[in-house]
Amino acid sequence: MNATQPGASCCAPGRGGGTGPADGSGAVRLPPAPGTAPGGADRAADGRAAPAGGESHGTLVPLPGGTFLMGTQDAEGFAEDGEGPVRPVTLRPFSIDAYAVSNERFARFVADTGHVSEAERFGWSFVFAGFLPAALRRGAARPPQAPWWCGVPGASWRTPFGPGSGLDGLADHPVAHVSWADAAAYCRWAGGRLPTEAEWEYAARGGLDQRRYPWGDELTPGGEHRCNIWQGHFPTKNTALDGYPGTAPVDAFAPNGFGLFNMAGNVWEWCADRWTTDHTARRRTDPAGPASGANRVMRGGSYLCHRSYCNRYRVAARTSNTPDSTTGNLGFRCARDA
Ligand SMILES: [Cu+2]
Secondary structure, eight states, rough: TTTSSEEEEETTTOSSSSSSSSHHHOOOOOOOOOTTTTEEEEEEEEEEOSSGGGGGGEEEEEEEEEEEEOOOOOOSSSSTOOSOEEEEEEEOEEEESOOOHHHHHHHHHHHHHHHHHEEETEEEEEGGGGGGGGHHHTTTTTTTTTTEEEETTSSSSSSSSTTTTTTOOOOTTTOOOOOOOHHHHHHHTTOOOOOOHHHHHHHTTEEEESSSSSTTTTGGGGGGOBOOOOOETTTTEETTOOOOOOOOTTTTTTOOOOOOOOBBSSSEEEEEEEOOOOOSOOOEOOOOOOOOOSSSEEEEETTTTTTTOOOSSSSSSSEEEEEEEEEEBOOOOEEEEO
């Protein structure tokens, strides 16, 4: 596949319910489970006005906002993804989670609300082939342009590697296999919301101006791994030199200048905005994305990102997916108005 194809990420196959990269990559189409209503997964959390308590948001970091330079014209960037042009963006103060939402936190939400995730409603989700036992890998439906993904019946946030798997040892790892609606429902329950893409990028930059990564311009300063991405030859040989073949705990690696963890790599993170690649250099205040469009923005890259395929763990990199899409490397964190 072509790494510079707009939105075509090694990391983000789509469920096939809409337009965009999902269709372009020949997304796998497994039928929805009978009697389910995809897209309604947030219903269980509707009407819950009160935050569920400070506990779930004990990790919120208040940020002052102000004006920063969003986007990049970096030669390593993907102009076709709409990473540029660089434009001044002014944000109101807001708060954002220091960590991606973990399995433990998501489980608390599900226990409290009875929320049924979209992957559970659809009856399947995308799992990286390298994590699957041969029996599940054999004959699995794979998107032709990203054949390292398998559509696995029975995979969900509770069973991230398919039937028979579980969350043992993964309590403090980021929840995955969550749709945009699942993420939004969690944030509402916790008294917050998904971050806008501009908030996410401002937060990820950690106070640094126009750097390539949340910590600076060098991927491994002094030879030290600073985030959880792919080392080796993608997708067949993962040397895991950063310490993690798959997800890492949400507090792995040093935080950025704002005290935020894993703003590069580990799991992609849903943002509130709909997707567009159409930006101008004009100054913007609190941009929230286009008013219509099928796809939602994802930021940050994942443990599957490698420079040879998907150099999207850079702080200005971006991609999108249909909101019903769920994969083993896609999670989220919450934000809140000041
Ligand atoms: Cu990637």
